[in-house]
Amino acid sequence: MLSSIVKPFAALALAAALISIVLAALGASPIGVFAALAGGAFGSWYACVDTLVKSTPLIFTGLAVSLAFSGALWNIGADGQLMIGAIAAGAIGPHLGDFPHLIAIVIILAAGALGGAAWGGFAGWLRARRDVNEVISTIMLNFVAIQALSWVVHGPLMEPSGAYPTSAPIASAAQLEFYFAPSRLNLGMLLAIVLAGVCYLLMFNTSAGFELRAMGRNRRAATFFGVRIPALTVWVMALSGALSGLGGAVQVSAISHRLYEKLSPGWGFEAIAVALVARLNPLAVVPAALLFGALDNGSQAMQRTQGISPELVQVIQGLVILIILAFDTPAWSRLREQIFGDDEQPAVPAVAALPAA
Amino acid sequence: MLRANAITKRFGRTLALDGVDFEARPGEIHALLGENGAGKTTLMNVLAGSLAPDGGEATLDDAPLLAGSPRAALDAGIAAVHQSPMLFERMTWEENLALGGFDQAAERLDLAAVATRARALAAKLGFELPPAGTTVENRSVAERVRLEVLRALSFNPRVLILDEPTSVLAPSELNAFLDLLRNLRAEGRIVVLITHKLAEAIAVADRITVLRRGRVVARTTPAETSEEQLAELMIGEIVIQPDAGAARRHPGETVLQIENLVLDDYPRRRILDGISLRIGAGEIVGIAGVDGNGQTELVEVLAGVRQASGGTTTSDGAMAVIPQDRDLDGLILDMRLWENMILARPLREQATSYGWLNATRAIDLCRELIERFRIQAPGPETLAGALSGGNRQRLEVARAVASQPRVIVAHNICRGLDLAATAEVHRTMLDFAAAGGAVLLISSDLDELLAICGRLLVISRGKTRETNPGERDPGRLGLLMAGARD
Numbered sequence: 044m045l046s047s048i049v050k051p052f053a054a055l056a057l058a059a060a061l062i063s064i065v066l067a068a069l070g071a072s073p074i075g076v077f078a079a080l081a082g083g084a085f086g087s088w089y090a091c092v093d094t095l096v097k098s099t100p101l102i103f104t105g106l107a108v109s110l111a112f113s114g115a116l117w118n119i120g121a122d123g124q125l126m127i128g129a130i131a132a133g134a135i136g137p138h139l140g141d142f143p144h145l146i147a148i149v150i151i152l153a154a155g156a157l158g159g160a161a162w163g164g165f166a167g168w169l170r171a172r173r174d175v176n177e178v179i180s181t182i183m184l185n186f187v188a189i190q191a192l193s194w195v196v197h198g199p200l201m202e203p204s205g206a207y208p209t210s211a212p213i214a215s216a217a218q219l220e221f222y223f224a225p226s227r228l229n230l231g232m233l234l235a236i237v238l239a240g241v242c243y244l245l246m247f248n249t250s251a252g253f254e255l256r257a258m259g260r261n262r263r264a265a266t267f268f269g270v271r272i273p274a275l276t277v278w279v280m281a282l283s284g285a286l287s288g289l290g291g292a293v294q295v296s297a298i299s300h301r302l303y304e305k306l307s308p309g310w311g312f313e314a315i316a317v318a319l320v321a322r323l324n325p326l327a328v329v330p331a332a333l334l335f336g337a338l339d340n341g342s343q344a345m346q347r348t349q350g351i352s353p354e355l356v357q358v359i360q361g362l363v364i365l366i367i368l369a370f371d372t373p374a375w376s377r378l379r380e381q382i383f384g385d386d387e388q389p390a391v392p393a394v395a396a397l398p399a400a
Numbered sequence: 401m402l403r404a405n406a407i408t409k410r411f412g413r414t415l416a417l418d419g420v421d422f423e424a425r426p427g428e429i430h431a432l433l434g435e436n437g438a439g440k441t442t443l444m445n446v447l448a449g450s451l452a453p454d455g456g457e458a459t460l461d462d463a464p465l466l467a468g469s470p471r472a473a474l475d476a477g478i479a480a481v482h483q484s485p486m487l488f489e490r491m492t493w494e495e496n497l498a499l500g501g502f503d504q505a506a507e508r509l510d511l512a513a514v515a516t517r518a519r520a521l522a523a524k525l526g527f528e529l530p531p532a533g534t535t536v537e538n539r540s541v542a543e544r545v546r547l548e549v550l551r552a553l554s555f556n557p558r559v560l561i562l563d564e565p566t567s568v569l570a571p572s573e574l575n576a577f578l579d580l581l582r583n584l585r586a587e588g589r590i591v592v593l594i595t596h597k598l599a600e601a602i603a604v605a606d607r608i609t610v611l612r613r614g615r616v617v618a619r620t621t622p623a624e625t626s627e628e629q630l631a632e633l634m635i636g637e638i639v640i641q642p643d644a645g646a647a648r649r650h651p652g653e654t655v656l657q658i659e660n661l662v663l664d665d666y667p668r669r670r671i672l673d674g675i676s677l678r679i680g681a682g683e684i685v686g687i688a689g690v691d692g693n694g695q696t697e698l699v700e701v702l703a704g705v706r707q708a709s710g711g712t713t714t715s716d717g718a719m720a721v722i723p724q725d726r727d728l729d730g731l732i733l734d735m736r737l738w739e740n741m742i743l744a745r746p747l748r749e750q751a752t753s754y755g756w757l758n759a760t761r762a763i764d765l766c767r768e769l770i771e772r773f774r775i776q777a778p779g780p781e782t783l784a785g786a787l788s789g790g791n792r793q794r795l796e797v798a799r800a801v802a803s804q805p806r807v808i809v810a811h812n813i814c815r816g817l818d819l820a821a822t823a824e825v826h827r828t829m830l831d832f833a834a835a836g837g838a839v840l841l842i843s844s845d846l847d848e849l850l851a852i853c854g855r856l857l858v859i860s861r862g863k864t865r866e867t868n869p870g871e872r873d874p875g876r877l878g879l880l881m882a883g884a885r886d
Contacts, residue, residue: 248759250752257743261732266705267723268743 055334058362062355076349080356083344084337090344092228096298098336100125100307102235103290104314105321105328106242107163111283113246113323115259116276120166120181121287122311123188124159128288130188130195131158132295133302136213147216152234152292159288160281162188167280171273177280185311193304200302210302219297231293235329238286242325255279287311401425401461402447402478402559402590408455409442416442418614419456424559424607429581429591431605433598435634435818437776437788438611440594441483444561447592448480449473460559477558481548481565483594483789483816489537493529493547494518496536500554518550525550526576540692542573542844553584560584561592564816566600573690578604596634596818598627610634631819651680651854654716655838656807661711663697663862671697673862674711677840679807684829684839686853687864688846690881694862695842699723699811702840717806718746722796724811724842726789730796733785737777738766740784740795746803765802773798773828790821797828808832811842826852846874 063073084094104121111118118124132155139147166184169175193208195201200210219229246252254275257265266272290310299306317335321327342356404422408415417439424430434440445451447458452468459465466472473480487496494511502514515532522529527546536544545565552560562581566574581604584591595601601608602622610618610633618625618633656679663672672694679685689695700706702713703721723729731740742748742762751762766780775794777787784792793813800808810829814822829839830852842859843849849856850872857864858880871877 248757249755250748250757251755253739253742253748253757257732257735257739260735261728263729264732264743267703267721267729269704269745 054366057366058359061362062359065358066351071349071351076345076351079345079348079351080338080341082341083347084341086344090340094333094337094340095232096227096229096336097340098332099232099235100290100294100310101313101317101332101335102232102239102329103293104287104310105317105332106235106239106325107159107283107286107290108311108314108318109321109323109325109328110242110246110255110286111163111279112318113259114255114275114279115262116167116170116279116283117178118163118166118181118280118283119178119315120163120184120188120311121283121314122307122309123181123185124162124284124287125291125294125307125311126188126192127162127291128155128159128284129291129295129302129306130192130200131155131288132292133210133213134195134200136217136295136300137211138214139217140214142214142216144216147214148219148296151213151217151296152289155292155295156285156289159291160285163284163287164277164281166284167277170280171276192302192306196302196304202301208304212301213295217296218300219293221297227298229293229297231297234293235290238289239325239329242286242328246325251275287314402592403459403462404443404447404456405459406456407443407446407453407458409439409446409451409453415614417446417453420611420614420616422609422616424590424592426558426590427585427588428606429585429593429604431601431608432592432594432611433596433601433608433630433634434611435596435790435820437613437790438634439614440611441563442614443611444480444563444592444594447473447559448478448561450480474555474557477555478561479552479555479557479559480561481545481552481563483563487536487544487547490535492533492535493539494532496547497551497554500551501556502554518554521550521553522546525580527573540690540696542691549580557589559590559592561594563594564596565593566595566597574600598630598819601630602627634818651683652836653681654678655681656716656719656840657712657714658702659712659714661698661701661713662709663694663701663706664709665697671862672701672708675859675862675864676711677857677864679838679840681806681836681838682833683855684833684841684853686849686856687840687842687859688849688856688877688881689842689844689859691844693859695811695844695859696724698859699809699842702809715807718803719807719809720744720800720803720805722800722808722810722813724813724815726792726796731784731792734783736781736783737770737775737787737795738763738780741766741769741780741799741802744799744803746805747799769798769802773801774824789816790818793817793821793825797825801828801832805837807838807840809840809842812844813841814843814845814848822848846877850874 059077066073066076083090085091104125107121107124108118132151135154136151139150142150162184166177166180169180170177196208196210202209202211219231221227221229246256254265254270258270258272258275262272294306295302313335317328317331320334321331338356338359342353345351345356346353402424404420406419406421407417408419409417420439420443422443432440432443442451446453449465449468449470449472457464457467460476460478463476465476465478494515497518498509498511498514502517519529530539530543536547549562549565566577578600581591581593593601593605605622608620608622608625608630609616610630612634656677658675658677661672661675662670665671675698677685687695697706699721701708702719703723727733732743742751747765751758751765763780769775770777770780773794775787775791775798777791784795787795797813800810808829814825817825826848829841833839841849841853856867856872858867858877860881865880867877867880871880
């Protein structure tokens with residue numbers, strides 16, 4: 044357990060070392076750059092809060108991906124599901140002015156979850172009934188979602204003056220408030236953390252979650268023991284989509300208050316990295332998302348003070364993921380065994396290392 | 401001369417090989433005997449380069465073998481046939497064999513040439529290969545093993561190591577296979593045969609080495625020993641064969657009834673051709689057959705994995721299925737023992753209330769079963785993949801019995817198990833029947849069927865035929881299994 048917490052940080056340090064070499068080669072000061080990065084992410088109360096805000100959609104989508112991946116359902120469509128959820132929220136949001144705040148919030152978030160669930164559930168249905176590989180269907184549905192968002196902000200949901208490609212703002216009753224103005228911290232973050240706990244309980248403390256994990260580890264054995272694979276596939280994909288859609292609705296309700304193109308900078312894809320770094324553990328998704336959120340947030344300060352492009356942050360993120368995954372090998376497990384003793388079970392034992400007879 | 405000097409290999413806390421010395425000479429068949437978990441497979445993996453030993457070294461003609469490199473072992477002339485077939489499921493058999501030594505063209509993959517060479521070699525060995533372009537995934541276990549043997553031989557190896565190859569062969573195939581080993585010996589090759597079938601070792605081997613718990617306990621020859629002595633050496637105690645009387649008592653009311661079961665596969669291939677069967681309480685009914693005659697599909701239909709094309713199955717009470725491939729169908733190797741236990745729905749329901757899984761309860765349940773069925777494992781939190789084959793099977797049997805079904809459908813439950821484990825599994829089945837359960841035992845092992853089944857059917861090309869008591873001898877059954885009509 045300890046090493047699974049230490050490991051991402053070790054990977055981060057190794058990534059930092061590699062980046063330092065690149066920075067030094069470019070003639071920049073690695074220490075200055077990293078100080079700016081850290082300062083931008085955690086240097087002030089405001090920076091910390093903004094890091095949390097930037098992490099929120101990553102927690103939602105990261106949970107969505109973790110859940111689906113645990114069942115070996117490769118949902119690459121969290122981004123599209125998030126956008127459809129946002130569209131549903133953005134469509135219903137302007138009409139909630141007459142409702143009490145709490146009810147309006149529930150409606151707008153439910154709309155987002157339902158939108159995402161429909162999008163994810165459809166991919167699940169295609170897999171379960173028509174045997175369409177969910178990797179393909181979710182990628183294709185991402186394209187559809189991107190164009191759907193573009194269409195609604197230029198067409199049916201375009202703001203009344205018709206001057207800008209955005210939707211009309213949602214009613215103030217449907218807006219999640221900022222509790223630490225001027226920062227944008229809102230209840231969405233809390234909801235995301237609560238849902239991380241719920242997802243954990245679902246996966247590890249319920250019969251349905253067990254069936255999900257069994258399906259993910261060995262689909263055939265699960266079939267032999269009466270797990271209803273098609274139904275489970277549709278439900279899990281719908282639930283995964285609902286989590287992403289909820290992330291989109293929170294973004295609309297709390298931050299953007301309206302729809303616009305490029306609403307998502309690719310959270311649904313970054314979510315895959317978040318989920319893998321968290322090794323699909325919903326509780327670990329929260330710190331993993333914070334890590335990526337901090338990198339996103341810090342990159343802006345880095346750009347301002349050091350003149351380094353924010354793209355470099357993406358390079359750092361890429362290296363972190365690669366290094367974490369590269370360390371998650373049998374060789375690493377054996378090393379860990381020698382250092383920490385063999386009490387910890389490797390995630391997947393190498394077949395050759397089993398005492399077969 | 402193939403030689404292993406003081407090989408030691410440790411897995412975690414388990415010492416799998418403890419200073420093992422082993423040698424095999426050109427022109428001999430050397431049988432390596434031992435129980436499950438004795439270290440036979442580990443020794444093979446060391447010799448074939450799949451595992452690097454912690455101590456000691458292997459040499460071929462006094463040249464040391466590069467530890468941990470299967471490529472180096474192959475180049476030195478050592479080919480291995482693994483117990484669980486290492487084939488690529490979604491690829492055709494030609495493509496699988498192309499990975500061997502049949503593909504001689506340097507620039508271009510010539511599958512037709514591979515197929516021609518493979519068919520020629522197969523014909524020499526006395527078996528046929530499937531039609532061109534057939535993928536491996538739907539082939540029977542016996543066919544897979546044959547493909548593996550072919551692939552190993554395609555390298556024209558000086559040393560051929562076979563891990564339990566005969567456990568999946570039908571009686572009719574066995575003699576041909578043993579003859580094949582004798583031919584290889586006559587060609588001056590070294591053949592190492594890993595087995596726990598004592599009769600076979602005595603019939604075919606020139607020398608026998610017995611392993612027990614990672615140590616060599618005896619080096620002998622067939623002339624100097626007997627099956628009884630070997631059994632004692634392997635196990636360390638005499639095994640009491642289960643008393644089959646229980647299963648032959650008068651059966652009670654019908655528990656499982658299968659009526660005219662038909663299964664058609666796409667495109668238009670009849671796999672199960674009108675199977676009818678009735679099993680009463682307290683009965684153990686066997687279905688004998690050569691692998692690939694519809695047994696796997698029958699189990700899948702009974703388990704609900706496949707939809708039958710026609711016919712009905714009625715069962716008076718719950719059914720538990722023990723599929724034949726424990727590693728693929730029966731267990732989830734990278735999950736813990738208790739999680740594997742609750743794969744069975746009745747056990748899962750016992751550990752669930754209102755949808756919530758009570759892990760503590762499941763773990764307690766698992767601990768109970770570990771003790772009751774003497775599964776050798778550190779505890780319920782162990783990964784199923786860390787167990788030896790015999791213990792994996794005990795786990796499956798424990799799970800089936802503990803889910804308190806009326807019917808157990810078991811397919812090749814003792815494949816790859818040693819004498820002690822086999823006797824124990826049989827004992828469990830007999831006890832289950834004696835307590836009023838019904839067992840359908842589908843197996844390609846005639847000895848097993850004759851030992852514990854009250855009634856015996858033979859399956860051939862998807863059709864079953866009931867045998868009468870006068871036909872209960874291996875020769876007659878072998879003919880029926882090969883498709884003889886009467």
